[in-house]
Amino acid sequence: MSVASRLLVDVHTHVYLPRYAALLRARASVPFIRTTTTPDGLSEDRLLILDHEPSGGRPVGPQYWDREEKLKFMDKHGIDISIVSTANPWLDFLPASQAHTLASELNNDLEQYCSTSPPVTSHKIKRLYGFGLLPLVPEITTSALLDVVHQIGSLPHLRGLIMGTRGIGKGLDDEALDPVWAAIEKAGLVVFLHPHYGVDGSAWGDKDNGHVLPLALGFPFETTTAATRMILSGVFDKFPNLRLLLAHSGGVLPALSSRLASCIDHDPIVVSRLKQDARYYLGKLYLDAVAYGPEELGFVSDVVSRAEGFQSGSATRSTLNRSVGSRRMLFGTDHPFFPPLSSSEKWKSVSVNLEALADVQGWSEADKDGVRGGNAISLFNLEN
């Protein structure tokens, strides 16, 4: 085992690069950053990213854009390496030409952000790597998308790309994306699939529950729907080597995969179309370990572990070994979101996830080291 496999690597950590933050400041409609005055007469920046943002948006500060703040956060929590990604809503709201230009610029910015970061002590590995951005908006051309995939693939510190669930307007089950999946697969880039839109807000009712319902439920519902639609449209059959990392431990796809398989089994429209039991595809995924509890993480590793047994023509299911699934799970923090409400030494959103993975029953110490960092070192090929 290499020394690097004992590092702590955060695969779910966001940045609003200065160029992106400046764009948001220059806007007057969602998404935008506005400067307001607090009741105490202090100036405060607030970020509004949803059409009906609860609580007048969320306070934002240097931790959203300043690299020193990211490194300080990492130091405080013992995080050796972060694979940073632009936060939602990425470029979704821009016209195609602007999205294309900005994607290229932001990818170069992120490469510089990472390439000039310090190395991990006694390693050649840098402390920062990145997920680039694609201009996934309506009316973008396929060639523009392929250009940017190639750009990301050529930037040595970008090891993947982050994307939302809308594709170029019709979702990720749109065949128009097939050439893009093919190029991503060929470049060996990891796709980090992340929610933004949740579900229609009328589901949340009239009560003021702040951000709780859209974040706790809407986000996982959105990720789950997008990944399920990809399964149903055959993306994983067509691109078997596509490496897809799902935010928030796959939303609730792990919890619903058997129900999904049963519904498919009972639906004459769909059952004849799919090559595999839906549960098989969960073994093709990577999932962050942002699930806040050891039972959750253990269960997610179970459904990944059992996936192979659902391959067409496979023999009866073998005894479940959670270790297998742990190898596709990767520690994350969701920084700089979920800051502590009161000052504290460490962020609870981080410590809860670290404690959760330490407490999973049935994971060996090697499995836990894998989830903490070893799996990321390997998935993102960080030793090369």
Add this chain to the structure above:
Amino acid sequence: MSVASRLLVDVHTHVYLPRYAALLRARASVPFIRTTTTPDGLSEDRLLILDHEPSGGRPVGPQYWDREEKLKFMDKHGIDISIVSTANPWLDFLPASQAHTLASELNNDLEQYCSTSPPVTSHKIKRLYGFGLLPLVPEITTSALLDVVHQIGSLPHLRGLIMGTRGIGKGLDDEALDPVWAAIEKAGLVVFLHPHYGVDGSAWGDKDNGHVLPLALGFPFETTTAATRMILSGVFDKFPNLRLLLAHSGGVLPALSSRLASCIDHDPIVVSRLKQDARYYLGKLYLDAVAYGPEELGFVSDVVSRAEGFQSGSATRSTLNRSVGSRRMLFGTDHPFFPPLSSSEKWKSVSVNLEALADVQGWSEADKDGVRGGNAISLFNLEN
């Protein structure tokens, strides 16, 4: 242990009583039953219950309304007792006065349906019990709702009531329902919370995936949202003895309860309002065992088992014992939905759930007998 605790009891099984089916036949807009002619020239009834029903609605036949068909299904699958409930969308679409009248009539019909059913061999227990209906529609009066709660409580074979998620129009976190919860709690009736509306259909995209997405994902999302809103509005604090049975193993509330607790912890609007960690309330729930996999059932029992450890002021979490959670889980089939696509001896939707509960790691044989029937005997007080 009583002999009755070895019975197989189905708590999730639906009926369209003849009076209800006649109402649907008389209608020309959703929900309704229409008679069509198949390509072979045969007459076929199809049920349309959603505004954008895929596949032209689903075929329906005597298994939806004929009691003999229910008993035959039970015999074929070794089910001793069924707690039957009217299927969605219940009375949601009716004006208040009609909903009130029909609720009372259907509750009497269901009492007769159950009370005249044969006894379980060598027991005094009948083979059929029921969940009544409330006229939960906009503009209904509280006194009308209380009247019907009292009616259900007075009908000896009705042991609970089924409801959707809309309440009287504003959801189940509406304080206008407080007198209703109080009356249900006092009557000792079990509330079976069941989805119908899913989420806004635009989430499913343009592809024809039949009923898969609304059923596999939309249903659990809806149940989860409704139960979460009840937690956030304090229903379980105000009515600590309310007995709520969630369809489909609680949707994805078990999978999201730690994320929910974390989002609450980080939201200044909500955190000060709640009396308990969100995960505590999962220990107050009952959940059907309609989850189609042993890993799913085991995980659900884990989150119920750990709930007590999240009570305010409780000491550190004790070692997890899945058995505890199994006692709040109850076998169900979802009959007559999910019929096999081709003729088969037994319905796969039934055998999969029976096999799943037999295969849960960490459940003793007594735990499994409890989930198969013993828990239902006790929850519905069937020996009295």
